[in-house]
Amino acid sequence: MPKGTILLADDDTAIRTVLNQALSRAGYTVRLTSNATTLWSWISQGEGDLVITDVVMPDENIFDVLPRIKKARPHLPVIVMSAQNTFMTAIKASERGAYEYLPKPFDLKELINIAGRALSEPRPSLQPADDDGTDIPLIGRSAAMQDIYRMLARLMQNDLTVMITGESGTGKELVARALHDYGKRRKGPFVAINMAAIPKDLIESELFGHEKGSFTGAHGRSAGKFEMAEGGTLFLDEIGDMPMEAQTRLLRVLQQGEYTTVGGRTPIKTNVRIVAATNKDLQSLIHQGLFREDLFFRLNVVPMRLPPLRERAEDIKDLVRHFFALGEREGLPVKQIQPDALDVMLRYRWPGNVRELENLVRRLAALYPQDTITANQIENELNQISLTTDVQPEQKVQNLAGAMESYLEQLFKEFGDSLPPPGLYHRLLREIEYPLICASLAATKGNQIKTAELLGLNRNTLRKKIKDLDIQVVRGA
Structure with missing residues (x-):
């Protein structure tokens, strides 16, 4: 059985009772209080091995108490609970040295697991940021956003490379900026570059800079984004659109921590944090030979998926x-x-x-x-x-999903209390696969190799589907 004394502070009697029962059953000794004054008295007297506390207390906000706790007992882990589930709550908890932040409501098993981890692996405190946090950069109290906030809070004080994925419009650059603005590199520059917005033959120059005369039109030396972001964060947006040549050079930077300008010969050391983002399936691009697998693993140290609004x-x-x-x-x-x-x-x-x-x-x-x-x-x-006819391709795919959802809702309504005949999955799959493969074959003029690449299928798999669906293939049509 685990051992340790937990100081539990919450002004809600029901919450104190439930948590006391759960923690006691897990084998811990629990001391309960409804105010910050008593909690601080216990802590200052050296009591307790772990603190679990709500943020808003009747007499004091726990964020005002946390700095005193970390100064008096720097290795005492503090788990902060809050019903004020905003981005800044998670950030403040991390900045003021909390071991973990738990948005209410939470799962009791999760709390027990975190408590056990906190007692066996106490963490050092984090230094608070200069920013007072009055402007909240991220909005949302949903469970999906709470996961994002907690991950961001853990990433603020390190330089791990982050890969942000998500559909267009989910706020990938906003998250990258929050990671920079509230992290230890906040005093350095934040530089963003969108790979999809730059001609492919200019991307290397944009990233690494160029020397005078290195190509036609290079009338002088020009600094690249890596040089501009020195000491700060470089945000590589739409990384899936980066050409292979630039991918190779970027991989070298990530492996060796240095680069050369276009036309230059002297290696330049770099000190930037890389945050990349994409709305594409990089694994599919890897299978098609359009994205380097070794670069993917270098960039995907910490994957972060932003949920769509739906x-x-x-x-x-x-x-x-x-x-x-x-x-x-x-x-x-x-x-x-x-x-x-x-x-x-x-x-x-x-x-x-x-x-x-x-x-x-x-x-x-x-x-x-x-x-x-x-x-x-x-x-x-x-x-x-x-x-509106000006719809992006990825939005058309999402609209297709919406149309399918509406179709299925209507289908089940038509059958009322009964169900459609068995085999619905395979019938629908055939209805989707047949026109999809036909259209793809038409787009590639019957070239099955290109069609397999387009669909992300193995060539043998495509041949089998063509045979099973009885699709007529005409080369050059």
Whole structure:
């Protein structure tokens, strides 16, 4: 059985009772209090091996007490609980030296596991940032966002390379900036480069700089992004669009910590933190020979997936309020939103994610004279979006998923209390595979090698599917 005394502080009697029972059953001795004064008295007297405490106490905020705890007993682990589940809560807990941050509600088994880890592996304290944290860069209280906040808090005080993945509009650069602005490199520069926005023959020059006369038009020496980001963070956005030649040079930088400019010969040492991002499937690109596997493993030290907005719909209300407030600060009229209008937003799939939501909110604030936004206005705007022809390819894929979801909902409604005939999965799979393979063969003019690469399938697998689906292949058609 584990041993140790836990000091538990929470002003909610029910929470104290439940946690006391769970921790006692796990074999710990538990002392309970409802205020920060008693907790500090116990700690200052040397009592307790672990602290579990709520943030907001009747007499004092625990974030004001944490620095005193870390100064008096630097190796005493403190687990912070909070119902104020924002990004800044997680960051403040980490900055002030908390061992772990747990957003309420949480799983009791998770708490027991963390407590056991904290008692056996106490961590050193972290130095607080200079920023007072009044501007919250990330919005959302959903479970998916809590996972992001906790991961960010753990990454702030190290230089591990991070790979951020997620659909377009989920906020990958915003997360990268938060990682920089609240981390130990915050006094250094944050430099971003979008691989998809730069001509491929200029990417190496943009990244590593070039010397005078190194190519046509190079009239003088030019610093690259690595040099500009020295001592700070370099954000490589859309890394999946980086050409192979540049990938090779980037791999050298990650392996050896140095680079040469285009046309240069002298190696230059570099001290930057790399954060990469992509909305593409890099594993698929690796299989197609378009992305280096060794570079992927160098970049993917800490993978971080940002959830699409449809997976965190409970955050929409907070996001809408936040974007309206930003608009008001920029001079847009003050707006409110009716509950049924919010319901319309909750039902929408948001293929453009948070960026699409922000654009909609700004448009509502700017174009509608009414103080309160109605459901009809939201529906009209969303209908206009669905009729827009300028849709990105990844958004079309998401719209396809939405159409399939609607189709299935209607299908099950038609059968009422009964179910469709058995074999639904294989019937639907055939309906999708047949036109997909036919269209891909048409796009490659019947070239099965290119079709297999396009679909990300093994050539033998593609041949078998063509045979099973009885697809006629015509070369050059």
